[in-house]
Amino acid sequence: MQSPGPLLLVATAALLCLIWGTTWAAIRIGLAGIPPFTGVALRFGIASAVLFAYARAAGVRLGSGRRERVLWLVNGLFAFTISYGVVYWAEQWVPSGLSSVLFATYPLLVAIMSHFVLPGERLSWAAVTGIALGFGGVAVIFSADFALLGGRQVLIGSLVLLLSPLAAGAATVVVKRLGAGVHPLSLTAVPMGLTAVVMGALALAVERDRPVVFDAVSVSALVYLSLFGSAITFTLYYWLLSHVAATRVALIAYVIPIVAVFVGSVFLDEPLTPRILAGTALVVLGVALTVQLHGRRLARGVRGG
Numbered sequence: 001m002q003s004p005g006p007l008l009l010v011a012t013a014a015l016l017c018l019i020w021g022t023t024w025a026a027i028r029i030g031l032a033g034i035p036p037f038t039g040v041a042l043r044f045g046i047a048s049a050v051l052f053a054y055a056r057a058a059g060v061r062l063g064s065g066r067r068e069r070v071l072w073l074v075n076g077l078f079a080f081t082i083s084y085g086v087v088y089w090a091e092q093w094v095p096s097g098l099s100s101v102l103f104a105t106y107p108l109l110v111a112i113m114s115h116f117v118l119p120g121e122r123l124s125w126a127a128v129t130g131i132a133l134g135f136g137g138v139a140v141i142f143s144a145d146f147a148l149l150g151g152r153q154v155l156i157g158s159l160v161l162l163l164s165p166l167a168a169g170a171a172t173v174v175v176k177r178l179g180a181g182v183h184p185l186s187l188t189a190v191p192m193g194l195t196a197v198v199m200g201a202l203a204l205a206v207e208r209d210r211p212v213v214f215d216a217v218s219v220s221a222l223v224y225l226s227l228f229g230s231a232i233t234f235t236l237y238y239w240l241l242s243h244v245a246a247t248r249v250a251l252i253a254y255v256i257p258i259v260a261v262f263v264g265s266v267f268l269d270e271p272l273t274p275r276i277l278a279g280t281a282l283v284v285l286g287v288a289l290t291v292q293l294h295g296r297r298l299a300r301g302v303r304g305g
Contacts, residue, residue: 027225033215044226048193074175076191081194084164090160095264095270097260141276
């Protein structure tokens with residue numbers, strides 16, 4: 001099979017950065033009509049159905065072993081249910097750009113957890129420096145005056161949102177340790193379907209009294225997040241990873257928050273303070289340094305909102 005040309009590879013990477021950089025804003029837009037847990041359930045229900053159809057057309061067998069089924073539960077619970085559930089809940093108050101920057105600590109958390117869990121993945125001093133810079137940026141962000149960003153609820157939401165990269169990072173480390181030979185579609189289609197079921201049940205329990213408005217805006221956001229932000233992007237991402245060194249693919253990890261901050265500020269008129277900007281710069285710099293040193297591992301879990 002002929003290898004894709006460099007122009008196609010670069011265009012694919014740019015498209016991933018653009019889509020995943022805008023999903024954070026799309027989540028916030030969709031929340032105006034669809035409650036958070038309902039939104040997560042619908043998004044991943046649609047995405048899972050699309051990926052199952054693709055897996056069947058491609059002849060991919062799913063669930064051939066116990067280890068694979070264990071990974072379904074791990075990815076479904078941590079990478080999708082908890083991680084996205086927290087993001088959707090928090091973005092009811094937290095600006096989309098800030099949400100993306102806080103989630104960008106994900107590669108730093110993966111590097112720390114891998115140091116203790118994965119053989120041969122010990123941190124170098126240079127990587128420790130990157131991690132320190134990244135979390136220094138988080139400290140700068142939380143030193144900002146949150147009254148300018150929306151008040152106490154934004155602060156609480158931002159603190160809770162940090163659970164999302166922690167959960168996603170834990171899933172990545174487990175998949176790295178146990179996922180050799182498991183098809184990428186198995187790690188996405190089935191866990192997304194499980195997430196749709198769990199979050200759907202949770203939505204019925206806690207959001208039954210909240211109105212669901214399927215207007216043009218909320219439906220457009222849902223379709224965009226389901227098809228482009230989930231099914232298409234994950235497929236393109238793993239295709240890119242099969243043709244390009246993982247350390248290069250991992251560059252996406254620190255381009256996404258830059259795009260998200262720009263989109264949130266320009267199109268949603270989200271406030272940006274000097275400390276938020278300074279903290280964002282430190283987080284991106286820290287992630288860039290850490291990803292370049294541990295790109296092969298971190299690239300396999302890069303994602304947007």
